[in-house]
Amino acid sequence: MEKITEELLQKISDFKEQFKGAYSIRENGFCTGRQSSPHIHIESKEDAPGLVIHIDSEAQDENVYIPACVTHGDVDDLVYNDFYVAEGANVTIIAGCGVHNDSEESARHNGIHRFFLGKNCHVLYKEKHIGTGTGKGLRTIDPVTDATLEENAILEMDTIQIGGVDRTTRTTRATLAAGARLTIHESLLTEYDQTASTEFEVSMDGDDSSVDLISRSVAKGNSSQQYHSCIKGNCRCTGHSECDAILVDHGTVNAAPELYAGNIDAALIHEAAIGKIAGEQIIKLRTLGLTEEEAEAKIIDGFLRG
Amino acid sequence: MLELKNLVWTLPGGEEIIKGITMHAAPGKLTVVTGPNGGGKTSIAKLTAGLYAPTSGSILLDGNDITGLDMTERAKLGIAYAFQMPVHFKGLTVRDLLEISAEDKLDEGRLCGLLGKVGLCAHDYIDRPVDASLSGGEIKRIEIATVLARKNARLLVFDEPEAGIDLWSFTSLIEVFRALREERDRAMLVISHQERILEIADEIVVIANGKVRVAGTRETVLPTLLAEEKQASCPIRTQTAAVSC
Numbered sequence: 001m002e003k004i005t006e007e008l009l010q011k012i013s014d015f016k017e018q019f020k021g022a023y024s025i026r027e028n029g030f031c032t033g034r035q036s037s038p039h040i041h042i043e044s045k046e047d048a049p050g051l052v053i054h055i056d057s058e059a060q061d062e063n064v065y066i067p068a069c070v071t072h073g074d075v076d077d078l079v080y081n082d083f084y085v086a087e088g089a090n091v092t093i094i095a096g097c098g099v100h101n102d103s104e105e106s107a108r109h110n111g112i113h114r115f116f117l118g119k120n121c122h123v124l125y126k127e128k129h130i131g132t133g134t135g136k137g138l139r140t141i142d143p144v145t146d147a148t149l150e151e152n153a154i155l156e157m158d159t160i161q162i163g164g165v166d167r168t169t170r171t172t173r174a175t176l177a178a179g180a181r182l183t184i185h186e187s188l189l190t191e192y193d194q195t196a197s198t199e200f201e202v203s204m205d206g207d208d209s210s211v212d213l214i215s216r217s218v219a220k221g222n223s224s225q226q227y228h229s230c231i232k233g234n235c236r237c238t239g240h241s242e243c244d245a246i247l248v249d250h251g252t253v254n255a256a257p258e259l260y261a262g263n264i265d266a267a268l269i270h271e272a273a274i275g276k277i278a279g280e281q282i283i284k285l286r287t288l289g290l291t292e293e294e295a296e297a298k299i300i301d302g303f304l305r306g
Numbered sequence: 307m308l309e310l311k312n313l314v315w316t317l318p319g320g321e322e323i324i325k326g327i328t329m330h331a332a333p334g335k336l337t338v339v340t341g342p343n344g345g346g347k348t349s350i351a352k353l354t355a356g357l358y359a360p361t362s363g364s365i366l367l368d369g370n371d372i373t374g375l376d377m378t379e380r381a382k383l384g385i386a387y388a389f390q391m392p393v394h395f396k397g398l399t400v401r402d403l404l405e406i407s408a409e410d411k412l413d414e415g416r417l418c419g420l421l422g423k424v425g426l427c428a429h430d431y432i433d434r435p436v437d438a439s440l441s442g443g444e445i446k447r448i449e450i451a452t453v454l455a456r457k458n459a460r461l462l463v464f465d466e467p468e469a470g471i472d473l474w475s476f477t478s479l480i481e482v483f484r485a486l487r488e489e490r491d492r493a494m495l496v497i498s499h500q501e502r503i504l505e506i507a508d509e510i511v512v513i514a515n516g517k518v519r520v521a522g523t524r525e526t527v528l529p530t531l532l533a534e535e536k537q538a539s540c541p542i543r544t545q546t547a548a549v550s551c
Contacts, residue, residue: 216397244396284393287355288407288452289381298406299395306397306435 001025001032004071008098011162012128013067023065024051029077040064040091050080050112057086057118067096073105073137080112085153087118095127099139099165108140115146117153117180125157131164140167147173149180151206160187160304161196169197176237178206186215187304190223190251200229204237204266213241218300219251227255233266245274246303248296307333307493308354308461313363315349323349325516326363331461331509334490336483338507339497340531346516347497348390351465354495355387356380367461384460388467390497392449394437400448401432407455420451423482425475442470450479461493462486468500480506504528 005027009015019025022040025033029049036042039059043052053064070077083093101107117123131139147155161168174182182202190196202211211231219225231239245253259268277299285295308331315324324346331337339347352358354365356377364373372380381387395403404420405412412420418428424447434440436448446469453462468476480502486494487508496503504510510527512519520527 278393280393281395283357283377284389285406286377287357287381287387288403288456289378289409290406291378298402299398302395302397302399302402304397306399 001027002071004100005032005069005098008069008071008100008130008132009067011130012096012098013065013094015067019063019065021063021065022053026066026068026077026079028070028072028075029079037062037064039089045080045082048080049078051082053081053083055083055085055089055091057088059086059089059091061090063092063094065094067094067098068109068111069097070099070101070107070109073101073103073107073135075107077109078112079110080114082114083116083123085115085117085121085123087120087150089118089121089123091122092124092126095125097127097129097141097143099131099133099141101131101133101135101137101139103135103137105135106138106140108138108142110142110144112144113146115148115155117147117149117155119150120152122154123156125155125159127157127159129159129161129165129168131166133164138166139164141165142167142169143171145172145174147175147182149174149176149182149209151177152179153177154181154183156183156185158185161189162304163189163191165190165196166192166194168195169199171199173201174211175203175205176209176211178208178235180206180209182211184211184213184215186213186217188215188217188225189220189300189304190218190225191220192223193221194223195225196223197226198228200241201232202230202239203232203234204239205234207236209235210238211240213239215241215243216304216306217245217253218248218304219245219253220248222250224252225254227253228258229256230258230260231268231270232260232262233268234262236263236265237267239266239268241270243270243272244303246300247274247276248300307331307368308495309366310350310354311364311366313350313353313365314361315353315358316361323516324353324360327513327516327518329511329518329521331493331495333460333493334487335508336487336494336496336506337509337511338504339495339511339513340499340504341513341519345514347513348465350513351387351390351463351495351497354461354463355385357387381456382458384456384458385463386453386456386459386461387463388449388453388465390465390469392445394445396435396437398436399433400436403436403448403452404455407452408457410457412455420455421448423454423478424448424451425471425478426451443472443475446470447475450482454482460491461495463495463497465497466499467496468498468503476502501532504531
C-alpha cells in the first residue's frame with residue numbers, strides 16, 4: 001500500500017495501521033488488502049470490477065471497511081459493490097474515498113453501491129470523501145447508492161465531503177418496504193471553483209415506513225452546488241427533509257426539494273434555508289475572543305458536523 | 307477598571323443615542339446601569355464590548371485607552387459580554403460554545419459547574435445544539451454561562467440577564483453575581499431594570515435619553531428611584547421575568 005493511501009485512509013476511515021474486522025482496500029482500481037470475517041464474506045464480483053459482500057444474520061455490532069483511494073492523476077476508477085445484509089444483522093459499513101492528485105491529469109473514483117437490506121436489519125453506513133494534492137488535474141468522486149429496504153429494516157447514512165473534491169455527482173436512490181426506516185445526513189463543503197450535484201430519490205412503498213433526510217452544505221469561493229431531492233410517499237408513511245446551505249464569498253446553491261404524496265396518509269414535510277452566516281453569530285464568537293476568520297471556521301465546522 | 311469618558315455615539319443618520327456619558331465600573335464592585343427603555347443602556351454595553359465604535363470620547367480599561375480596539379481585542383483583554391438577545395447557532399453545541407469561551411477542552415465536571423451556576427444540568431444540555439430547539443430561558447442561561455466560562459474575564463458585562471429566565475434561576479443568578487463580586491479583581495457591569503439586582507448593586511447609574519441622569523452608591527440612588535416608582539411609571543420592575551421552562 002502506498003504511503004499516500006495510508007494517509008488518505010486515516011482521513012476517511014480512521015485507519016490505524018490495520019482494520020479490525022472485515023475489510024477490502026481499493027487503491028487505484030486494485031485490491032491491496034482484503035479480509036473476511038466469520039459473519040461477513042467479501043468476494044470479487046465476477047461480471048464487473050467490484051465486490052459482493054454478504055453479511056449474515058449472526059453479524060451483530062460488527063464493522064466492515066471498504067475504502068477506495070486514488071493516489072495520482074490519469075486514473076478513472078469505476079467499481080460496483082453489492083451488499084447483501086441478512087435479516088436481523090446489525091453492522092456498520094465504513095466506506096469513504098480519497099483522491100490525491102499532484103498532476104495535470106484528472107483523477108476520478110466512481111463507486112456504485114447497491115444495498116439489499118433484509119428484514120429487521122440495521123445498517124449504519126459512514127462515507128467520507130476528500131480530495132488532496134497540489135496538481136491542477138481534477139479530483140472527481142461520483143458515488144451512486146441504490147438501497148432496497150425490506151420490512152422494518154433500518155439504514156442510517158452519514159455522508160460527508162470535507163473538501164478538496166473538484167467535481168462530484170452524488171446520487172442516492174432508495175425504496176422502503178413496510179416499517180422500514182431511512183435516515184440520511186449529508187454534509188458537503190465546496191470551495192474555489194468546485195461543483196457538486198446531489199440527487200436523492202426515496203420511495204416509501206410500505207405502510208409505516210419513514211425517511212429523514214438532512215442535508216447541510218457550505219459553498220465557498222466561486223463554487224456551486226445543485227441539490228434535488230424527491231421523497232415519494234405512496235402509502236401511510238412519514239417523510240421529512242431539511243436542506244440548509246451557507247453561502248460564503250461568491251458561492252451559489254440551487255436547491256430544488258420535491259415531495260410527492262400518493263396516498264392520503266402520507267405525511268411529508270420539507271424545510272429549507274439558504275443564506276450567508278448570520279452576522280450576529282460572528283459577533284458573538286468574536287466577543288469570546290475569536291477573530292472573524294476563526295469565528296467563521298467554527299460556525300462552518302459546527303454547521304457541517306451538526 | 308473601566309472608565310467611559312464623555313462618550314458620544316451617533317447613528318449614521320445623525321441621531322445622537324449616547325450624549326456625552328462619563329461613568330466607571332470598579333473592580334470588586336457590581337455596577338448596575340438602569341433607566342427607561344430606549345435611554346441608551348444597551349448601547350453603553352455594546353460600546354464597552356466593542357460592538358459599536360463611539361463617535362467621540364474614550365473608553366479606558368485599567369487606565370489604557372481601548373477605544374480603538376475591536377471586539378476580539380477587547381475580549382482578549384478580559385471584557386466578557388452576555389448578549390441581551392442570545393444568538394442561535396445551527397450545529398454548534400452547548401459544549402462547543404462553552405469550550406470556545408473557555409479556550410479549552412472542558413470535561414463534564416467543569417461543564418456541570420458552569421451550567422449548574424445558571425440552573426441547568428450539564429448532562430441534559432452539553433450535546434444539544436444552541437438553536438431554536440432550546441427555550442428562550444434555556445438559551446439565555448447558556449449565554450450567561452459563556453461569560454462565566456471566560457478564564458481571563460476581568461470586566462463582566464451582562465445585558466438584562468434577568469430577561470426570560472425563571473424565578474428559580476434568577477435567584478441562583480443573584481447568588482452568582484454575589485460570588486463574582488467577591489472576586490476582587492473583577493468588575494461587573496449589569497444592565498438591568500430588576501429591583502433585586504439593583505438591591506445588590508454597589509453603584510447605580512441611571513441613564514435616560516442618552517445621558518447620565520444620576521449616579522452614585524446604591525444607598526444614595528436606589529431610595530430615590532423607588533420613590534419615583536411609587537409616584538409614576540418607572541423603569542424599575544419589581545416582578546421577576548415570566549417563568550419560561
